[in-house]
Amino acid sequence: MIYIIFIILLVFAELLYFRIADHFNIIDKPNERSSHTSVTLRGGGILFWVGVLFYFLMSGWHYPWFFAGLTLVAAISFADDVKLQSPIVRLVLQFIGLLLMSIQWQLFDFSWIIVVLVIVVSVGVLNAFNFMDGINGITGGYSLAVLASLWYVNNYVTAFVDNNLIYLVFLALLVFNFFNFRIKAKCFAGDVGAVSIAFILIFILGMLIIKTGDLSYIAFLLVYGVDSVLTIVHRILLKENITEPHRMHLYQLLSNELKVPQLLVSTIYAVLQLLISFGFIMFYSVSLWYLVIVAVLLTVVYLIIKRKYFHLHRS
Secondary structure (H helix, E strand, C coil), X not given: CHHXXXXXXXXXXXXHHHHHHHHCCCEXXXXXXXXXXXXXXXXXXXXXXXXXXXXXXXXXXXXXXHHHHHHHHHHHHHHHHHCCCCHHHHHHXXXXXXXXXXXXXXXXXXXXXXXXXXXXXXXXXXXXXXXXXXXXXXXXXXXXXXXXXXXXXXXXXXXXXXXXXXXXXXXXXXXXXXXXXXXXXXXXXXXXXXXXXXXXXXXXXXXXXXXXXXXXXHHHHHHHHHHHHHHHHHHHHXXXXXXXXCCCCHHHHHHXXXXXXXXXXXXXXXXXXXHHHHHHHHCHHHHHHHHHHHHHHHHHXXXXXXXXXXXXXXX
16 A cells, blocks of 8 residues: 555655746657657656655654765756756766765775775766667666566566565656656656666665675666667767767667667667576576677677667768
8 A cells, every 4th residue: 555655645745846847848859869759857767766765754764864965966866857968067976976885885894995996887887878868768778688687587586675665766767667658758767867866776786786695686787788888989089079978879870870769669678678687697507608698699689789770870
């Protein structure tokens, strides 16, 4: 019953945000790099922060450093949705937010080198999620796939995080997808949504890795990881500025140049990640080999498609 109440509250919060965004003209206008063609409300993914807020209040202030870091990162990301902010300011505040999350992880009990590496990689994941948020349904669908895998491990393999956090984020994703997983989306996640859900998933995944000491659980982010890393490498080879917006990700090539329906592309990414994650759980005894083999297979698929169809992007 309490989760039904939370769903109602989340729907109300999203509809209230729509009124605010419409009043203050917080919109996403299509340009030559966009995959959409109509003006759409931006920042609907603020609901992910709201979901964690509900959890924070319900749990009696559980995971305070994590919530503080999330709030800081969400705030600068939302500010960027409203008016473009300095990349340096965004980056600095992301680092501070991740430092706060590291306190929650008790990461400072480890070597400072590990702390630096974790924060640098986490910043990369935050911004990878942001760049991958380019078509309807991909952020919400993919995040549900990752969260479902984490929920399964938490309940049937080893407990590492409060289940209620997973449930509240899951509900927030469902409500967001109701408005976004459509041919004509009512809203986009915006920077606040993409970065916030990345921050949340990094925290939960980090809790799992710290509990088990097994880095191979990064397989739960493998599909996004391969697309993001190889696209960066591709752009470097083309001598492009990797910090500028672009349409070179594989999912963009599929939806823009090959005209595969956006919702189908988003579904493929989510289902593929779900299959990889549960394959990882099934073959956990050889998890490192599984991670390497699947990463190589995804890389080969990426290279084949890019090699065959990238000329369409150029034209």
